[in-house]
Amino acid sequence: MEFIKAVSRMLVASPERQVEADADTLIVQEVRAGNVAAFDQLVVKYRERIYAIIYNLTSNREDASDLTQDAFIKAFQSINRFGGQSSFFTWLYRIAVNGARTHLRKNRLRTFFSIEQASEEEKTPEWLNTLAVEAGAEKEVFARDLRQRLNESFQKLSIKHRTVITLFEIDGLSHAEIAEVMECTEGTVRSRLHYAKLQLQADLQDLLKR
Amino acid sequence: MGFAPQQPPPRPTLEELLQFKRAERPAPEFWAEFDRGLRKKQLAALMRHPQGWARIRPLFIHSLRWVVPATAAAAVALVVVQIPLSTASRSTPMEVASLPVRSAPASVAPGADIQALLATTNAAHQSVVQAASAGTVAASAEPVGRATQVASVSQPDEHSLPWSATTLPHGFETSFRPTETFVVQPASRETRRPRSSWNSRFNEMVQVISAEQSTDRLLQLASFSLPAVTDPASTVAPADSGLAAYASNTRAARAPADRDFRDLDTRIGVSGSSLSIKF
Numbered sequence: 296m297e298f299i300k301a302v303s304r305m306l307v308a309s310p311e312r313q314v315e316a317d318a319d320t321l322i323v324q325e326v327r328a329g330n331v332a333a334f335d336q337l338v339v340k341y342r343e344r345i346y347a348i349i350y351n352l353t354s355n356r357e358d359a360s361d362l363t364q365d366a367f368i369k370a371f372q373s374i375n376r377f378g379g380q381s382s383f384f385t386w387l388y389r390i391a392v393n394g395a396r397t398h399l400r401k402n403r404l405r406t407f408f409s410i411e412q413a414s415e416e417e418k419t420p421e422w423l424n425t426l427a428v429e430a431g432a433e434k435e436v437f438a439r440d441l442r443q444r445l446n447e448s449f450q451k452l453s454i455k456h457r458t459v460i461t462l463f464e465i466d467g468l469s470h471a472e473i474a475e476v477m478e479c480t481e482g483t484v485r486s487r488l489h490y491a492k493l494q495l496q497a498d499l500q501d502l503l504k505r
Numbered sequence: 506m507g508f509a510p511q512q513p514p515p516r517p518t519l520e521e522l523l524q525f526k527r528a529e530r531p532a533p534e535f536w537a538e539f540d541r542g543l544r545k546k547q548l549a550a551l552m553r554h555p556q557g558w559a560r561i562r563p564l565f566i567h568s569l570r571w572v573v574p575a576t577a578a579a580a581v582a583l584v585v586v587q588i589p590l591s592t593a594s595r596s597t598p599m600e601v602a603s604l605p606v607r608s609a610p611a612s613v614a615p616g617a618d619i620q621a622l623l624a625t626t627n628a629a630h631q632s633v634v635q636a637a638s639a640g641t642v643a644a645s646a647e648p649v650g651r652a653t654q655v656a657s658v659s660q661p662d663e664h665s666l667p668w669s670a671t672t673l674p675h676g677f678e679t680s681f682r683p684t685e686t687f688v689v690q691p692a693s694r695e696t697r698r699p700r701s702s703w704n705s706r707f708n709e710m711v712q713v714i715s716a717e718q719s720t721d722r723l724l725q726l727a728s729f730s731l732p733a734v735t736d737p738a739s740t741v742a743p744a745d746s747g748l749a750a751y752a753s754n755t756r757a758a759r760a761p762a763d764r765d766f767r768d769l770d771t772r773i774g775v776s777g778s779s780l781s782i783k784f
Contacts, residue, residue, distance in 0.1 A: 360539055360542070368547060371550070422517040425516070445526045465527045492519060
């Protein structure tokens with residue numbers, strides 16, 4: 296059974312992911328052996344990705360920070376229970392996504408705050424200048440408003456649809472990896488992704504290419 | 506004068522908007538704060554001792570891992586053992602000592618007393634019911650001629666239900682068909698199905714009740730005095746009797762009496778030297 300799972304994981308995961316997963320397994324074994332500091336390597340490696348997922352699910356930077364820390368604490372506490380049926384990053388993603396979803400169910404009416412700083416690459420697209428001119432606003436102000444608008448559109452999606460589109464579009468996971476994280480079939484992932492995109496397109500119709 | 510085609514202003518696709526959102530990242534100093542917070546939480550988690558229920562919960566959950574499957578396995582084993590036992594006890598063959606059957610339609614010789622025939626049927630029915638309620642049946646009804654019914658069951662029915670005190674003993678089935686006479690006949694032991702459900706018990710009870718009702722109907726019919734001549738006109742009240750005449754002329758008032766007489770006429774017939782009663 297373990298052999299079948301390992302083979303299926305190898306078939307599903309890309310070669311880079313496989314190398315990554317093997318390196319993670321070694322670190323996990325170190326942590327289990329008592330080298331607690333080795334866990335920091337996993338934190339540094341995955342904190343940005345976990346934070347990005349949780350931030351796009353909650354649209355709140357404070358909550359995203361807390362939930363990311365909680366996910367790492369939970370992973371650290373239960374690292375002995377990590378059986379190796381899936382790769383470490385899938386297991387960690389599952390912990391993070393489940394924690395975020397539980398938080399969202401408990402705090403449905405929480406307000407959100409966009410991150411003020413963004414990386415440089417998003418300031419250059421031509422369409423951003425055009426839309427800013429059309430709106431008669433400065434580019435930075437328009438970019439902030441646009442982020443706010445995108446967060447609002449994300450929050451209108453259901454938690455499941457939001458999770459799928461975040462994992463696929465923001466973190467770049469494959470359908471199979473999302474299915475493993477969300478514990479559903481790939482067909483379900485595709486279906487949710489399709490409906491999430493349709494809903495976003497309908498909501499952002501005035502901004503999009505006609 | 507030619508016009509250059511006007512290019513629409515560039516607009517983003519959904520994928521480009523999502524890419525824009527993907528680029529949304531916190532500042533590098535954020536991660537220093539994040540690491541400090543994580544370190545604090547990690548230490549707190551290491552120092553925290555579980556209290557109360559949280560302390561025994563792991564033990565409880567660990568024990569559940571074994572208790573739940575063991576209980577389920579025991580329940581399944583109990584059911585598996587119980588089913589053959591109950592089936593065996595129910596399907597134990599019973600001894601039917603003798604049971605002459607009257608399967609032919611009831612016929613009465615000319616001049617025979619119809620009351621005697623009814624008494625015979627009633628006695629047979631009573632004996633069957635008594636035998637069933639007693640559990641051990643050793644009943645005999647020795648009425649007139651061939652209508653003899655003797656039943657003997659060696660083993661009492663251990664699975665009788667409280668409400669099934671009047672069920673028939675094993676080996677008996679009571680059947681009534683609309684055009685036949687009352688027949689009590691034993692079912693053959695070989696073809697008898699073991700009663701293994703409450704539903705079959707209920708069906709048997711219903712059969713006994715229907716047998717009782719049919720016997721009562723037989724008694725009612727027999728006690729009814731046949732008119733010498735059935736004259737429909739005699740059932741109509743005189744026309745000049747006011748309100749009573751109006752009531753008797755209505756279909757509701759007249760129909761039951763007519764139907765009773767017609768029913769009697771069609772159910773009881775004399776052909777040759779025999780009297781037949783249809784149900």
